[in-house]
Amino acid sequence: MAMTQNIDDDIREKLIEGAFRAQKRAYVPYSKFRVGAAALDDRDEIHLGCNIENSSYGATNCAERTAIFCAIASGARQIKMLAVITDDDDFARPCGICRQVMTEFVSPDFVLLALRPDRSYVELTMEDILPRYFGPTNLSKIDS
Ligand code: THU
Numbered sequence: 001m002a003m004t005q006n007i008d009d010d011i012r013e014k015l016i017e018g019a020f021r022a023q024k025r026a027y028v029p030y031s032k033f034r035v036g037a038a039a040l041d042d043r044d045e046i047h048l049g050c051n052i053e054n055s056s057y058g059a060t061n062c063a064e065r066t067a068i069f070c071a072i073a074s075g076a077r078q079i080k081m082l083a084v085i086t087d088d089d090d091f092a093r094p095c096g097i098c099r100q101v102m103t104e105f106v107s108p109d110f111v112l113l114a115l116r117p118d119r120s121y122v123e124l125t126m127e128d129i130l131p132r133y134f135g136p137t138n139l140s141k142i143d144s
Helices: 009-023 063-073 096-105
Strands: 036-041 046-050 079-085 106-115 121-124
Touching: 009 036, 009 046, 009 063, 009 079, 009 106, 036 063, 046 063, 063 079, 063 096, 079 096, 096 106
Parallel strands: 079 106
Antiparallel strands: 036 046, 036 079, 106 121
């Protein structure tokens, strides 16, 4: 589990609120499983994401990636915190693809807020959710 990040309770509350708001925007005609995410970037801006399904199924985009990609497309380069809520009774569990995408953009003190519908959450580090992950620093060791 992560040490509590030095991020304002106010911002944390906005992030949680944002994840729940984004969940309502989920486009889920196939699974009916709604997921919402809110990403706090390196400029302290919040970006929302929901899952966006597709009739091909495979072209579906998860809420976590939607939020992260929105942040990056708006000019951010690091994500400090990501709040995620799903329709599951249990704490949100990002899929493997989203975990790998996170490795590309997480700040050194990144924290995932994995929420439950009752608003309780666990705080997890990148290493908690994808131990010994392959990330950008592994490639930077190669001589060019
Ligand atoms: N999904 C997410 O958006 N995030 C997760 O953490 C898990 C799964 C979506 C993908 C699909 O739209 C639906 O949930 C069922 O897998």
